[in-house]
Amino acid sequence: MSGSTIIFYLLAALTLGSALLAVTTRQIFRAAIYLLFALIGIAGFYFWLQYEFIAAVQIVVYVGGIVVLIIFSIFLTQQAGDKMPQQKLGRQLFAALAAFCGLALVMVQLYQHKFIGTTATAVEPSVENIGNQMLGTEVGGYALPFEVVSILLLAALIGSIVIALRTKTEII
Numbered sequence: 001m002s003g004s005t006i007i008f009y010l011l012a013a014l015t016l017g018s019a020l021l022a023v024t025t026r027q028i029f030r031a032a033i034y035l036l037f038a039l040i041g042i043a044g045f046y047f048w049l050q051y052e053f054i055a056a057v058q059i060v061v062y063v064g065g066i067v068v069l070i071i072f073s074i075f076l077t078q079q080a081g082d083k084m085p086q087q088k089l090g091r092q093l094f095a096a097l098a099a100f101c102g103l104a105l106v107m108v109q110l111y112q113h114k115f116i117g118t119t120a121t122a123v124e125p126s127v128e129n130i131g132n133q134m135l136g137t138e139v140g141g142y143a144l145p146f147e148v149v150s151i152l153l154l155a156a157l158i159g160s161i162v163i164a165l166r167t168k169t170e171i172i
Helices: 003-024 028-048 052-076 089-112 127-135 143-164
Strands: none
Touching: 003 028, 028 052, 052 143, 127 143
Protein backbone atom coordinates (compact mmCIF):
# COMPACT_ATOMS: atom_id res chain seq x y z
CA MET A 1 0.00 0.00 0.00
CA SER A 2 1.52 3.30 -1.07
CA GLY A 3 1.64 6.52 0.91
CA SER A 4 -0.84 8.14 -1.45
CA THR A 5 -3.36 5.38 -0.81
CA ILE A 6 -2.90 5.73 2.96
CA ILE A 7 -3.49 9.50 2.73
CA PHE A 8 -6.64 8.89 0.68
CA TYR A 9 -8.06 6.44 3.21
CA LEU A 10 -7.22 8.74 6.13
CA LEU A 11 -8.92 11.69 4.43
CA ALA A 12 -11.92 9.51 3.53
CA ALA A 13 -12.22 8.25 7.12
CA LEU A 14 -11.97 11.81 8.48
CA THR A 15 -14.55 13.17 6.04
CA LEU A 16 -17.08 10.34 6.28
CA GLY A 17 -16.70 9.90 10.04
CA SER A 18 -17.10 13.61 10.72
CA ALA A 19 -20.06 13.88 8.35
CA LEU A 20 -21.78 10.93 10.00
CA LEU A 21 -21.20 12.37 13.46
CA ALA A 22 -22.45 15.79 12.30
CA VAL A 23 -25.84 14.41 11.32
CA THR A 24 -26.26 11.96 14.20
CA THR A 25 -25.25 14.01 17.23
CA ARG A 26 -27.96 15.80 19.16
CA GLN A 27 -25.72 18.57 20.49
CA ILE A 28 -25.80 21.44 18.04
CA PHE A 29 -22.35 22.84 18.84
CA ARG A 30 -20.73 19.45 18.37
CA ALA A 31 -22.58 19.04 15.06
CA ALA A 32 -21.07 22.33 13.87
CA ILE A 33 -17.58 21.20 14.89
CA TYR A 34 -18.02 17.84 13.15
CA LEU A 35 -19.17 19.71 10.04
CA LEU A 36 -16.00 21.80 10.28
CA PHE A 37 -13.85 18.65 10.22
CA ALA A 38 -15.84 17.15 7.34
CA LEU A 39 -15.27 20.28 5.26
CA ILE A 40 -11.58 20.30 6.18
CA GLY A 41 -11.42 16.69 4.98
CA ILE A 42 -12.88 17.77 1.63
CA ALA A 43 -10.24 20.52 1.42
CA GLY A 44 -7.65 17.84 2.19
CA PHE A 45 -8.84 15.90 -0.86
CA TYR A 46 -8.34 19.00 -3.00
CA PHE A 47 -4.81 19.43 -1.62
CA TRP A 48 -4.14 15.73 -2.22
CA LEU A 49 -5.26 16.17 -5.85
CA GLN A 50 -2.98 19.24 -6.09
CA TYR A 51 -5.84 21.72 -6.58
CA GLU A 52 -4.49 24.23 -4.11
CA PHE A 53 -6.69 27.13 -5.25
CA ILE A 54 -9.91 25.14 -4.91
CA ALA A 55 -8.73 23.83 -1.53
CA ALA A 56 -8.10 27.39 -0.37
CA VAL A 57 -11.53 28.47 -1.61
CA GLN A 58 -13.05 25.48 0.22
CA ILE A 59 -11.40 26.54 3.45
CA VAL A 60 -12.19 30.24 3.09
CA VAL A 61 -15.80 29.93 1.88
CA TYR A 62 -17.07 26.87 3.69
CA VAL A 63 -14.89 26.49 6.76
CA GLY A 64 -14.29 30.20 7.23
CA GLY A 65 -17.72 31.33 6.13
CA ILE A 66 -20.48 28.83 6.73
CA VAL A 67 -19.17 26.98 9.79
CA VAL A 68 -18.05 30.13 11.58
CA LEU A 69 -21.43 31.67 10.78
CA ILE A 70 -23.22 28.67 12.27
CA ILE A 71 -21.04 28.69 15.38
CA PHE A 72 -21.56 32.43 15.90
CA SER A 73 -25.32 32.08 15.59
CA ILE A 74 -25.28 29.24 18.14
CA PHE A 75 -23.29 31.36 20.58
CA LEU A 76 -25.49 34.41 20.00
CA THR A 77 -28.56 32.44 21.04
CA GLN A 78 -26.75 31.02 24.09
CA GLN A 79 -27.73 27.42 23.40
CA ALA A 80 -24.32 25.88 22.73
CA GLY A 81 -24.64 23.13 25.32
CA ASP A 82 -28.29 22.26 24.74
CA LYS A 83 -29.37 19.05 23.07
CA MET A 84 -31.61 19.09 20.04
CA PRO A 85 -34.90 17.21 20.44
CA GLN A 86 -35.12 13.62 19.26
CA GLN A 87 -36.76 13.49 15.83
CA LYS A 88 -39.81 11.36 15.16
CA LEU A 89 -39.39 8.14 13.21
CA GLY A 90 -41.36 9.49 10.24
CA ARG A 91 -38.97 12.43 9.86
CA GLN A 92 -35.97 10.12 10.10
CA LEU A 93 -37.38 7.83 7.41
CA PHE A 94 -38.18 10.80 5.15
CA ALA A 95 -34.62 12.13 5.61
CA ALA A 96 -33.16 8.71 4.77
CA LEU A 97 -35.41 8.48 1.69
CA ALA A 98 -34.39 11.98 0.56
CA ALA A 99 -30.70 11.12 1.01
CA PHE A 100 -31.14 7.91 -0.97
CA CYS A 101 -32.95 9.75 -3.79
CA GLY A 102 -30.14 12.32 -3.88
CA LEU A 103 -27.56 9.55 -4.07
CA ALA A 104 -29.51 7.81 -6.84
CA LEU A 105 -29.75 11.05 -8.82
CA VAL A 106 -26.00 11.65 -8.53
CA MET A 107 -25.21 8.07 -9.54
CA VAL A 108 -27.50 8.28 -12.60
CA GLN A 109 -25.82 11.53 -13.67
CA LEU A 110 -22.36 10.01 -13.20
CA TYR A 111 -23.20 6.96 -15.29
CA GLN A 112 -24.80 9.00 -18.09
CA HIS A 113 -22.00 11.56 -18.39
CA LYS A 114 -19.12 10.95 -20.77
CA PHE A 115 -15.88 11.97 -19.08
CA ILE A 116 -13.66 11.36 -22.12
CA GLY A 117 -12.90 14.00 -24.71
CA THR A 118 -13.28 17.28 -22.89
CA THR A 119 -12.57 20.34 -25.02
CA ALA A 120 -11.34 22.66 -22.28
CA THR A 121 -8.15 24.52 -23.14
CA ALA A 122 -5.52 25.22 -20.55
CA VAL A 123 -4.92 28.84 -19.60
CA GLU A 124 -2.19 30.44 -17.57
CA PRO A 125 -3.18 30.33 -13.88
CA SER A 126 -3.02 34.04 -13.12
CA VAL A 127 -5.34 36.02 -10.87
CA GLU A 128 -6.81 37.85 -13.88
CA ASN A 129 -7.57 34.63 -15.76
CA ILE A 130 -9.07 33.00 -12.67
CA GLY A 131 -11.23 36.09 -12.04
CA ASN A 132 -12.41 36.20 -15.66
CA GLN A 133 -13.24 32.50 -15.55
CA MET A 134 -15.03 32.72 -12.20
CA LEU A 135 -17.17 35.74 -13.07
CA GLY A 136 -17.60 35.12 -16.81
CA THR A 137 -21.13 34.78 -18.17
CA GLU A 138 -20.15 33.22 -21.49
CA VAL A 139 -19.76 29.51 -22.14
CA GLY A 140 -17.30 28.09 -19.63
CA GLY A 141 -17.85 30.94 -17.14
CA TYR A 142 -18.79 30.34 -13.55
CA ALA A 143 -21.00 33.34 -12.74
CA LEU A 144 -24.04 31.17 -12.02
CA PRO A 145 -22.25 28.76 -9.64
CA PHE A 146 -20.67 31.80 -7.96
CA GLU A 147 -24.15 33.20 -7.29
CA VAL A 148 -25.38 29.81 -6.10
CA VAL A 149 -22.59 29.76 -3.51
CA SER A 150 -23.72 33.17 -2.25
CA ILE A 151 -27.28 31.86 -1.92
CA LEU A 152 -25.87 28.84 -0.08
CA LEU A 153 -24.16 31.16 2.39
CA LEU A 154 -27.43 33.03 2.93
CA ALA A 155 -29.32 29.76 3.39
CA ALA A 156 -26.71 28.60 5.92
CA LEU A 157 -27.16 31.83 7.88
CA ILE A 158 -30.95 31.54 7.90
CA GLY A 159 -30.84 27.81 8.67
CA SER A 160 -28.42 28.21 11.56
CA ILE A 161 -30.55 30.96 13.08
CA VAL A 162 -33.73 28.88 12.71
CA ILE A 163 -32.06 25.84 14.29
CA ALA A 164 -30.59 27.84 17.14
CA LEU A 165 -33.73 29.82 18.01
CA ARG A 166 -36.41 28.47 20.28
CA THR A 167 -39.83 29.76 21.10
CA LYS A 168 -40.59 30.89 24.64
CA THR A 169 -42.81 27.86 25.24
CA GLU A 170 -39.91 25.48 24.58
CA ILE A 171 -37.66 27.19 27.14
CA ILE A 172 -40.12 26.65 30.02
